[in-house]
Amino acid sequence: MGQITLEKVTKSFGDVNVIPPLDLQINEGEFVVFVGPSGCGKSTLLRLIAGLEDVTSGAIKIDGTDATNLPPAKRGLAMVFQSYALYPHMSVRKNIAFPLKMAKMDPAEQERRVNYAAKVLNLTDYIDRRPGQLSGGQRQRVAIGRAIVREPSAFLFDEPLSNLDASLRVNMRLEISELHNSLATTMIYVTHDQVEAMTMADKIVVLRAGNIEQVGSPLELYRNPRNTFVAGFIGSPNMNLFSGAAAAEHGAATIGIRPEHMDLSTETGTWKGVVGVAEHLGSDTFLHIHETGLAEMVTVRASGEFAVKHGDTVYLTPQADKLHKFDKDGLKIA
Amino acid sequence: MATKASRSAARIMIAPAVILLLGWMLVPLIMTLWFSFRTYLPLRGGDQGWTGFDNYVRFVSSSSFWPSIMTTLTIVVSVLVITVVLGILLAMLLDQPMWGQGVVRILVIAPFFVMPTVSALVWKNMFMDPTNGLFAHLWRFFGADPISWMSDAAMPSIIMIVSWQWLPFATLILLTAIQSLDGEQLEASEMDGAPLLKRFYYIILPHLGRAITIVILIQTIFLLAVFAEILVTTGGAFGTRTLSYLIFQRVLESQNIGLGSAGGVYAIILANIVAIFLMRIVGKNLDN
Ligand SMILES: Nc1ncnc2c1ncn2[C@@H]1O[C@H](COP(=O)(O)OP(=O)(O)OP(=O)(O)O)[C@@H](O)[C@H]1O
Ligand SMILES: [Mg+2]
Numbered sequence: 001m002g003q004i005t006l007e008k009v010t011k012s013f014g015d016v017n018v019i020p021p022l023d024l025q026i027n028e029g030e031f032v033v034f035v036g037p038s039g040c041g042k043s044t045l046l047r048l049i050a051g052l053e054d055v056t057s058g059a060i061k062i063d064g065t066d067a068t069n070l071p072p073a074k075r076g077l078a079m080v081f082q083s084y085a086l087y088p089h090m091s092v093r094k095n096i097a098f099p100l101k102m103a104k105m106d107p108a109e110q111e112r113r114v115n116y117a118a119k120v121l122n123l124t125d126y127i128d129r130r131p132g133q134l135s136g137g138q139r140q141r142v143a144i145g146r147a148i149v150r151e152p153s154a155f156l157f158d159e160p161l162s163n164l165d166a167s168l169r170v171n172m173r174l175e176i177s178e179l180h181n182s183l184a185t186t187m188i189y190v191t192h193d194q195v196e197a198m199t200m201a202d203k204i205v206v207l208r209a210g211n212i213e214q215v216g217s218p219l220e221l222y223r224n225p226r227n228t229f230v231a232g233f234i235g236s237p238n239m240n241l242f243s244g245a246a247a248a249e250h251g252a253a254t255i256g257i258r259p260e261h262m263d264l265s266t267e268t269g270t271w272k273g274v275v276g277v278a279e280h281l282g283s284d285t286f287l288h289i290h291e292t293g294l295a296e297m298v299t300v301r302a303s304g305e306f307a308v309k310h311g312d313t314v315y316l317t318p319q320a321d322k323l324h325k326f327d328k329d330g331l332k333i334a
Numbered sequence: 335m336a337t338k339a340s341r342s343a344a345r346i347m348i349a350p351a352v353i354l355l356l357g358w359m360l361v362p363l364i365m366t367l368w369f370s371f372r373t374y375l376p377l378r379g380g381d382q383g384w385t386g387f388d389n390y391v392r393f394v395s396s397s398s399f400w401p402s403i404m405t406t407l408t409i410v411v412s413v414l415v416i417t418v419v420l421g422i423l424l425a426m427l428l429d430q431p432m433w434g435q436g437v438v439r440i441l442v443i444a445p446f447f448v449m450p451t452v453s454a455l456v457w458k459n460m461f462m463d464p465t466n467g468l469f470a471h472l473w474r475f476f477g478a479d480p481i482s483w484m485s486d487a488a489m490p491s492i493i494m495i496v497s498w499q500w501l502p503f504a505t506l507i508l509l510t511a512i513q514s515l516d517g518e519q520l521e522a523s524e525m526d527g528a529p530l531l532k533r534f535y536y537i538i539l540p541h542l543g544r545a546i547t548i549v550i551l552i553q554t555i556f557l558l559a560v561f562a563e564i565l566v567t568t569g570g571a572f573g574t575r576t577l578s579y580l581i582f583q584r585v586l587e588s589q590n591i592g593l594g595s596a597g598g599v600y601a602i603i604l605a606n607i608v609a610i611f612l613m614r615i616v617g618k619n620l621d622n
Contacts, residue, residue, distance in 0.1 A: 050525060051525075052521050052524070052525070071524075072521075072524050072525045073524060073525060073526070073527040073528075073529075077525070078525065079521075079522070079525050081518045081521070081522060082518075083516065083518050085516065085518035085519045085521065085522035086519075087519060087522075087523070087536070087537060087540075088541075089540040089541070089543070098523070098526050098528075098536070099526035099527055102523075102526055102527040102528045102532065103527055146522075146526070150526075
C-alpha cells in the first residue's frame with residue numbers, strides 16, 4: 001500500500017500552465033521530498049495527488065488503481081497543512097477523532113486509536129484543550145495525529161514546519177523522520193528548505209516551474225547534479241558556479257565547485273583572492289573570497305583553525321575529481 | 335493607555351459622549367416612568383395628578399395585553415428563524431465565485447436601504463393586493479382563488495415583509511463570517527471524509543456561531559419594536575397588534591399618556607426578559 005504513480009499529469013489555472021506533462025513514480029514506504037523555489041508548483045502537485053485540485057490531463061494511480069477522478073476522501077491519503085487547519089471549536093481529542101467519526105468507526109476503537117496517537121505524539125496532557133490554547137509545535141503534532149489515526153496509505157505534508165522556530169523545526173524534523181521509520185508508510189513532503197530535504201528524504205524531487213529537474217537520493221543529487229539548477233539548489237552553502245575563462249580551461253561553459261571541495265592556502269594555489277566576510281559556525285568557517293576574477297564572490301569552507309582575517313590574500317585549489325562541468329545549456333558533461 | 339496621565343485624559347475625553355448617551359437614555363426613561371404613575375389625558379383635562387399603580391393594573395387587565403405579547407414574540411421568533419436560515423443559505427451561495435458577484439451582492443443588500451414604511455406599502459399594494467397584486471395574478475394563473483393577504487393571512491404577511499427587510503442584514507453579517515473561514519479547514523475536513531452536509535454541520539456552522547449570535551441579538555432589539563410595517567398594512571387588525579402597537583393606540587387613539595407610559599414600562603420589562611433569555615441561550619458563543 002502507498003504506491004503512487006503520476007502519468008503525464010498537467011495542471012493549468014485558466015491560461016497559466018503550472019505543471020507541464022509530468023511523470024513520477026513514488027514507491028511504497030518511500031519518504032519523498034518535493035523541493036524547489038517558491039511558486040514552482042510544489043503545493044499544486046501535492047494538492048493534485050490529494051485530490052483537492054483536478055488534473056487538467058493525465059492520470060494519477062494509487063496502488064495501481066486509477067484515482068484520477070476519485071474524491072479526496074476516497075484516496076486513502078492524509079494531509080498535514082501548512083496552517084495546520086485544525087478545527088478551532090473542537091478539543092484536541094475531537095480533532096484527532098474527527099476522521100474516525102466521519103468513517104463511523106466503533107467508539108471504543110476510536111478511543112483506542114486517539115489515545116495511541118496522543119501517546120506517540122506526546123499530546124496526552126493537552127488532549128482536552130482547544131487548538132487555540134496550544135503552541136505551534138503542539139498544534140503541528142495534533143495535525144499529524146489527525147493524519148495518523150486514519151492509517152492512510154500515504155501522508156502528504158505541505159511545508160509543515162515553516163511556521164515553527166528553528167530549534168523546534170529541528171526537533172519536529174526528527175520526530176517526523178522517526179514516525180516514518182516506525183510506520184513505514186509512504187510520505188510525500190513539500191519544502192523549500194533544502195536542509196529538510198537532504199536530511200529527511202529517501203528520494204528528492206527537484207522542481208522548477210513545474211518541471212522535474214532531477215529525481216534521486218540526497219547524495220546522488222549532491223554528488224551528481226544533472227544541471228546547474230540542481231547544482232546550485234542542493235547543498236549548503238550553495239555550490240560556486242563559474243563561467244568564462246576558468247570554465248573554458250576545462251572545456252565547459254560553466255564549472256561548479258562546492259565550498260567544501262576546495263583547498264585553501266596562504267602561499268600557492270590555482271586561484272587567488274582576498275578574504276571578505278568569515279562566517280564562523282564553530283566546526284567550520286565559511287570564507288567569502290572576493291577579487292578572484294571568477295565570480296563576484298566565492299564561498300569556501302575552511303577548518304575552524306584556519307587563521308586568516310579580513311583583507312588577507314589566499315589561494316584556492318579545486319579538488320579535480322569534485323569539479324562539475326556543465327555545457328552551455330546548463331546540462332552536466334559526463 | 336499605559337500611563338496614569340493618558341488614562342485620565344482618556345476618561346475626560348470620552349466623558350461628553352458618555353454623558354450625552356446617558357442623558358439620551360435616561361431622560362425619556364424617567365419621563366416614561368413619571369407619566370406612568372399619573373393620570374394624563376391631553377384632550378380630557380390634561381395632567382390630573384398621581385394615580386399610583388392604576389395605569390399598570392389597567393394596562394395588564396385589558397383583554398388585548400396578553401395577545402399583544404404573543405403577537406410580538408411570534409413575529410420576533412418567526413423572523414429570526416427565517417432570516418437566520420435563509421441568511422446562512424444566501425451567504426453560502428454568495429460566497430461561491432460567480433459571474434457578476436459584485437452586482438448580485440449589492441442587489442441582495444438593497445432591501446435594507448428601503449424604508450420600512452415604503453417596503454411595507456410596496457408589498458401590500460403591489461404584491462398582496464387581492465385584486466391587482468402580483469400574487470393575485472399568480473394565483474389566478476394557476477386557477478386558484480387569490481388570497482386576501484392582509485385579512486386572511488395577516489400575520490404571515492407581516493412576518494414575510496419584515497423578514498424581507500431583515501434578510502439582507504443577516505446575509506451580510508453571515509457572509510463576512512463565511513469569508514473569514516480558513517479554506518484549508520474545509521479541505522482538511524474533506525480529506526477527513528466529511529461529505530458536504532457534515533462539513534456544513536461540523537465546520538461551517540460552528541464557525542458561524544458568533545455571527546449568528548450577533549444577528550439574533552441585534553435583530554431582536556429591532557424586531558421587538560416593529561411598528562411601521564403594521565401601521566401601514568393591517569393597522570393592528572387581524573391579530574397583528576404587537577405590544578408597541580398597543581402602546582401607540584393607548585397614547586394616540588385613546589389619548590391616554592399615563593396608560594401608554596405604563597405600557598412602555600412593560601415593553602422595557604419584556605425586552606429585558608427576552609434579552610436575559612437570549613444571553614442564556616446564545617451568549618456563550620460570544621466568549622472565546
Ligand atoms: N488557484 C490558483 N489560480 C491561479 N494560479 C495559481 C493557483 N494556485 C497556484 N497558482 C500558481 O501556480 C504556481 C505554483 O503555485 P504553488 O502554490 O504550487 O507554488 P509552491 O511551489 O507551493 O510555492 P511556495 O513554496 O511559495 O509554497 C504559482 O505561480 C501560483 O501563482
Ligand atoms: Mg506551497
